[in-house]
Amino acid sequence: MTEKNIYMDNNATTRIDPVVKEAVLKGFDLSGNASSMHGPGRAASAAVNHARIQTAKLLGADPEEIIFTSGGSESNNTVLNLVYTQLFAKSGRKRIITTSIEHPSIIETVESFKEKGVPVTIIGVDSYGKLDMEALRSEAGDDVALISVMMANNEIGTIQDIAQAAEIAASCGALMHTDAVQAAGKIALDVHALKVDFASISGHKLHGPKGIGALYIRKGLNIEPLIRGGHQEQGQRAGTYNTPGIIGLGAAAEIAFAELAAETDYISKLRNRLHRGIETSIPNVHMNGHPDDVLPGTLNVSFPGAEGESILLYLDMEGISVSTGSACATGSLEPSYVLIATGVGPELAHGSIRFSLGKFNTEKEVDFVLEILPPVIKRLREMSTL
Amino acid sequence: MSDSFANNWVYTDTVKEHFMNPKNILLDPDYKEDGKGMVGSMACGDQMMIVIKVENDKIAECKWKTYGCASAIASTSVMSEMALGMTLEEAYNISPKKITDELGGLPQHKFHCSVLGDKALRAAIDDYLERQKRDNPYKAGIAKIICECKGVTDQQIEELVKDGAVRTMEQLQEKTGLGTVCGKCKPKATDLLGEFLHIYGK
Numbered sequence: 403m404t405e406k407n408i409y410m411d412n413n414a415t416t417r418i419d420p421v422v423k424e425a426v427l428k429g430f431d432l433s434g435n436a437s438s439m440h441g442p443g444r445a446a447s448a449a450v451n452h453a454r455i456q457t458a459k460l461l462g463a464d465p466e467e468i469i470f471t472s473g474g475s476e477s478n479n480t481v482l483n484l485v486y487t488q489l490f491a492k493s494g495r496k497r498i499i500t501t502s503i504e505h506p507s508i509i510e511t512v513e514s515f516k517e518k519g520v521p522v523t524i525i526g527v528d529s530y531g532k533l534d535m536e537a538l539r540s541e542a543g544d545d546v547a548l549i550s551v552m553m554a555n556n557e558i559g560t561i562q563d564i565a566q567a568a569e570i571a572a573s574c575g576a577l578m579h580t581d582a583v584q585a586a587g588k589i590a591l592d593v594h595a596l597k598v599d600f601a602s603i604s605g606h607k608l609h610g611p612k613g614i615g616a617l618y619i620r621k622g623l624n625i626e627p628l629i630r631g632g633h634q635e636q637g638q639r640a641g642t643y644n645t646p647g648i649i650g651l652g653a654a655a656e657i658a659f660a661e662l663a664a665e666t667d668y669i670s671k672l673r674n675r676l677h678r679g680i681e682t683s684i685p686n687v688h689m690n691g692h693p694d695d696v697l698p699g700t701l702n703v704s705f706p707g708a709e710g711e712s713i714l715l716y717l718d719m720e721g722i723s724v725s726t727g728s729a730c731a732t733g734s735l736e737p738s739y740v741l742i743a744t745g746v747g748p749e750l751a752h753g754s755i756r757f758s759l760g761k762f763n764t765e766k767e768v769d770f771v772l773e774i775l776p777p778v779i780k781r782l783r784e785m786s787t788l
Numbered sequence: 789m790s791d792s793f794a795n796n797w798v799y800t801d802t803v804k805e806h807f808m809n810p811k812n813i814l815l816d817p818d819y820k821e822d823g824k825g826m827v828g829s830m831a832c833g834d835q836m837m838i839v840i841k842v843e844n845d846k847i848a849e850c851k852w853k854t855y856g857c858a859s860a861i862a863s864t865s866v867m868s869e870m871a872l873g874m875t876l877e878e879a880y881n882i883s884p885k886k887i888t889d890e891l892g893g894l895p896q897h898k899f900h901c902s903v904l905g906d907k908a909l910r911a912a913i914d915d916y917l918e919r920q921k922r923d924n925p926y927k928a929g930i931a932k933i934i935c936e937c938k939g940v941t942d943q944q945i946e947e948l949v950k951d952g953a954v955r956t957m958e959q960l961q962e963k964t965g966l967g968t969v970c971g972k973c974k975p976k977a978t979d980l981l982g983e984f985l986h987i988y989g990k
Contacts, residue, residue, distance in 0.1 A: 711857035
């Protein structure tokens, strides 16, 4: 497809960085099994080790604390399953605490535990999507095995105070996990400074390849393998190394780490331009998420009287890619549970659009969106029953 | 990349056409209609209003407003064209399936939640007949039996939900006895109840 595309759905996935793509392609030529002793095996192994160092650096972890996985969902599932199958028995603790706005890979997994009789506590958020820290504090007791809080939300971009949540976890002796899939590469991340025990990241959210992610497991946790049948990943996850994917994640992590400050600055400026533009050109809009503690590129806006899927598709006709919290786009009858959790009514949730900007967006693209969007909203409102 | 992957739109070309260029939108705030019907709610994500003008018991004008997704807009638009010139009885019998066929099909999950135009049109015809203080001979004609054991129709269920008398399957069973004998109709009735709750607000 050679059609013009203005891609503003970077929280869903990102365009691969050309430098990363180049590294991945070279990775396909390292066709030895990274576990083999011979030359081709050693060459692949060296590349995997290098990627592990690059990835660890982005997280502020030591390389041996990084396990490569197939992505964010696997990393999140792994943490919860480790806790369920091993740590409950080891620690005698039985409860998991998480929040109402986590990714489905957390929410649906804890729901499945709940059906098996595991006590699960869901902490709510305020109207900006900020975790109720006092509720977390009062729920944290000596029966809690794990607290899992996402670092930044995928829909509204709100950033949580993970250091504080980890402190609460430590004070009650629970382990702390953060889903850093949306945060990694967009804001500073230092798992040691945050004092978390687990952290999940994903390659394709930071201009790396899809199907590769990582899980940070703090040194000394003595985890038994979840996938058996090989000694890969320090014996914790069997399976032949995905050399090209791992190389891609490493390359993407290195670029994200090096460019973090400049990118944050660049993307925030684009976001502010879009934010101001929408507020000045469209009446009656509602901004979702936190005004300051928010990912640099995420702007979630509700347009009362205009339905999200219709907005999305009208923008799509013009080559603009965004996403919506409307039920109509999901195939269910319920709109975004994240927006609902922030107390936004269903009407505003149905009319919500998420713009998520990335480093490949330009000022010109933002201006084009600002040219197309106001008449789309006006038109939908004219035909609306509002 | 092969062509089969290129631009695979979620909807048919007819849906796209009616979404891009909807017909018969009501834009005049002072429109004097003969009958008006409104179904759905903004909280549920879809709301539709139909206004009609009637001449010699035929639909002379059918205009609408819709809050909803692309298939909601397209289905209302195409229905407003289908209804023109129809007798009241014909218009009353436009089914979601007829609308969907006219659109060349809709994705399965869109069928129930977004095709509300027929219900809004029936409400508009009901309103017209009421304003004319005439009997409504059409209502009974379109009822379908859902529970054969107890003879409960879809229309009965619809009325109960519309009036707010029923919100749950238990309440529905209590009021009508539906599904209490052989139980065969329960999955269908559950779907239908969900659909009506969606249409008439929760």
